[in-house]
Amino acid sequence: MSYTSAQQPQQEAGFRTLYHFPLCPFSRKVRLVLGEKRLPVGLEVESYWQRRPEFLAINPAGQVPVMIEANDQPVVGSQAIVEYLEELESTPSLLGQTLGERAETRRLISWFDEKFNSEVTKNLLGERIIKRFSGMGEPDSTAIRAGRENILYHLHYIAYLAERRNWLAGDHFSVADCAAAAHLSVLDYIGDVPWDRQLAAKDWYVRVKSRPSFRTLLQDRLSGLPPVAHYVELDS
Amino acid sequence: MSYTSAQQPQQEAGFRTLYHFPLCPFSRKVRLVLGEKRLPVGLEVESYWQRRPEFLAINPAGQVPVMIEANDQPVVGSQAIVEYLEELESTPSLLGQTLGERAETRRLISWFDEKFNSEVTKNLLGERIIKRFSGMGEPDSTAIRAGRENILYHLHYIAYLAERRNWLAGDHFSVADCAAAAHLSVLDYIGDVPWDRQLAAKDWYVRVKSRPSFRTLLQDRLSGLPPVAHYVELDS
Incomplete structure (x- = not known):
């Protein structure tokens, strides 16, 4: 299996490099933050489960994303990268202006990166796709059923927030939106989001x-695994 | 079962309240950060598995720690609280001064709060103690064996860092030390840290x-579960 990504030649993009995997929601959160801040980056696909020694030397935890700055400074882990980028380039702020806004944004980032990830993403993407790519065994149908059940609760929560706020954490677009959309986008790629069950969540996602x-993100393709038809459509 | 904690009367401490659980490593990380910054706090024990409605209204994820500021601002989740406290009171900085130092501190926070937690803390504290307290079933002996194996690797990594640096993330005491010590302290309470296998890690922990x-943290007691003898000794 192979994969292609919206990858710019590194010598042109220069500056910084992000080691990522196309369907990794944590990598996608960082790519959205880089895009929102208009920070240039070269993308390198890392098949992290192969545990490449040069990669492990940078991140002994063996996971993506890992960012290498132009000065060779490694920044390891998605939330460490988000905080780094916010401190490097504070405009536009993607965490919020006040302490209270930033607390709410970070609460929701943890909600999606911990709770949504363990209750939904791991059960669906992890079982159906990552296990196949990494050769880590057969999908567990009990886990997949749990993921399909849990996503309904999470879509309901997103709809609840979207009906009361302009964006998930409040008035402004934030990393909370990036984190939520990153997880949903990888599930949407494989057709696992029942959008019609929560139209307010769907409206927020289309925005x-x-x-x-x-x-x-919409240009990512895994060979042997094309996205479902509506994945790239901007009105559905 | 009941528990006591180094709890100050709320009306005296005033200011802010931390909802925590005595043997929760994430709560302990925050208590260390509050102590290092000399920020006063009232501690309230929250038996989060009972899913108290008033607590769920503040944190629908139902987990500790949750901090409530004097202005009623909730700050939910241990890393959100750490970032909040660092922005509120930047002296002493517990994340580091430069972007690079802060990246390394946050890398190690994730290492301990994600990797160490899932490979060690959940398998030992979770199986042996939390299941009993929360009535969530019998300990899984396979998980406990895995935890006892995994902690050796993690102690080795701590020793590796401690032999090369003054503190785990570099020259200065940081949240990385708080996170690591928080996890190890709850395991030390139940006697699950084989300190003699990695003396450099032990020396760092004693510091x-x-x-x-x-x-x-040393004053916490769970009734029916006293700590092992060396838990409070400052030289071992």
């Missing part, structure tokens, strides 16, 4: 999907 | 344990 920062 | 911020 995120139409942002320029999202384009690179 | 952390002797800091004033650590005192409140």
Whole structure:
């Protein structure tokens, strides 16, 4: 199996490199943040389960994303990269202006990166796709059923927030939107999001999907695993 | 079962309240950070598995720690609280001064709060203690064996860092030390840390344990589950 990504030649993009995997929601969160802040980056696909020694030397945890700055500074882990980028380039702020806004944004980032990830993403993407790619065994049908059940609760929560706020964490687009959309986008690629069950969540996602920062995600393709038809459509 | 904690009366401490559980490593990380920054706090034990409606209204994820500021601002989740406290009170900085130092501190926070937690803490504290407290079933002996194996690798990594640096993330004491010591302290309470296997890790832990911020952790007691003898000793 192989994969292609919206990858720019590194010598042109220069500056910084992100080691990522196309369907990794944590990598996608970082790609959205880089796009929103208009920070140039070269993308390198890392098949992290192969545990390449040069990669493990940078991140002994063996996971993506890992960013290498132009000065060779490694920044390891998606939330460390998000905080780094916010400190490097504070405009536009993607965490919020006040301490209270930033607390709410970070609460929701943990909600999606921990709770949604363990209850939904691991059960669906992990069982159906990552296990196949990494050769880690057969999908567990009990886990897949749990993921399909759990996503309904999470879509309901997203709809609840989207009906009360302009964006998930409040008035402004934030990393909370990036984190939520990153997880949903990888599930949407494989057709696992029952959008029709929560139209307010769907409306919010269509708004995120139409942002320029999202384009690179829509261009990702895994060979042997094309996305479902509506994945790239901007109005559905 | 009941538990006592180094709890100050809320009306005296005033200011802010931390909902925590005495043997929760994420709560302990936050208590260390509050202590290092000399920020006063009232502690309230929350038996989060009972899913108290008033607590779920603040944190629908139902987990500790949750901090409530004097202005009623909730700050939910241990890393959100750490970032909040660093922005509120930047002296002493517990993340680092430069972007690079802060990236390394946050890399190690994730290492301990994600990797160490899932490979060690959940398998030992989770199986042996939390299941009993929360009535969630019998300990899984396979998981406990895995935890006892995995902790050796993690102690080795801590020793590796401690032999090369003054503190785990570099020259200065940081949240990386708080996170690592928080996990190890709950395992030390139940006697599950084979300190003699990695003396450099033990030396580092004794240095952390002797800091004033650590005192409140050493006073925690769960009734029916006293700590092992060396838990409170400052030289072992």
